Amino acid sequence: MNPWIKRLKPFGLFLTIGIGACGVANIFAPAPEPARLFSHKVHVKDQQLECNSCHTKAAKEDEAGMPASLKRCMMCHETEDENKPPERKLAALLGEKPEWSHFTAQDDDIKFSHKRHVTDASLACAECHPGMEDNASVGDGMRMEMDTCMSCHEKKGASNDCLTCHKEMSQDKPPASHRLNWKQGHGHVARGQHFTKAQQDCALCHTESSCTACHQEEAPASHTNFFRLRGHVTAAQTDRSQCAVCHEEDSCNRCHEETAPRSHTAGWGAPRLQHCLGCHESSTTENCSFCHKDGAPSHRDAEDKPDWHNPGMNCRQCHGVTQILPHPDNGGNCNACHQ
Secondary structure (H helix, E strand, O other): HHHHHHHHHHHHHHHHHHHHHHHHHHHHOOOOOOOOOOOHHHHHHHHHHHOHHHHOOOOOOOOOOOOOOOHHHHHHHHHHHOOOHHOOOHHHOOOOOOOOOOOOOOOOOOOOHHHHHHHHHHOOOOOOOOOHHHHOOEEEEOOHHHHHHHHHHHHHHHOOOHHHHEOOOOOEOOOOHHHHHHHHHHHHHHOOOOOOHHOOOHHHHHOHHHHHHHHHHOOOOOOOOHHHHHHHHHHHOOOOHHHOOOHHHHHHHHHHHHHOOOOOOOOOOOOOOOHHHHHHOOOOOOOOOOOOOOOHHHHHOOOOOOOOOOOOOOHHOOOOOEEEOOOOOOOOOHHHHHO
């Protein structure tokens, strides 16, 4: 057997175990609870029941409440189930002490009181739970999102300060995601996120000016000496708007007017003066004069036109077709150099 294969066998074993472990973890990970077939429409719209008929604590406690036993349900279902087969009667489906699915349960950090909204603020149930009269099943889609709460608070004039709804989370206390190597990784998150939920929005705690002020004082970790000498060119060509967070265009111009790019060595123009193509290919607006304000020295030595040439002639009718060009043609006026 090839000795390299022998060396790689343990690695392959660990790789197999690792992949297998991931598969096992996925298999045994708890799946989200499926939606339950409970129809609010039947109870609210068809039977004309009030919300507090089932949610008995909504007006006086933090929790909305559900029937504590089957007895409350049987007040209606004893008649409703009379002609149903035994296995379809509610008592058989739920048991004597039913366990209700709490799909709208929030994290432990959330402070929410139904009493404060229903009784103290006189909000109707439909203001937070719209369309419930047509709901045919209950599931995770019924959970209240932060965007909805913040929008309502803004409309009603209630505070949107973090501690209004959160027990601990505030602008002075970073969330759990802002730990470990967050400082190194936050840039990718901030640039890559398309905020779909309010809690993902950096602007909840940070203003753009604070980000800019920080980055102007502390250079990103990517700004090494290699980046300064060579790498920043690629970054600027790829995403110039990212550079503009700290650098203004005139600062780039001032630097490059004083310092020639490292590619501009002594043999830069030889043998056929193709160097312009590196940056200015097919460009008529940003030509060599961008850096060479008085023209490049070699350009000032351009040969004069023969005596029988006049400025109105079409140079390109011959040069580049029957005559070899000694340099790239940028589409400019040949008479600028060739007098």
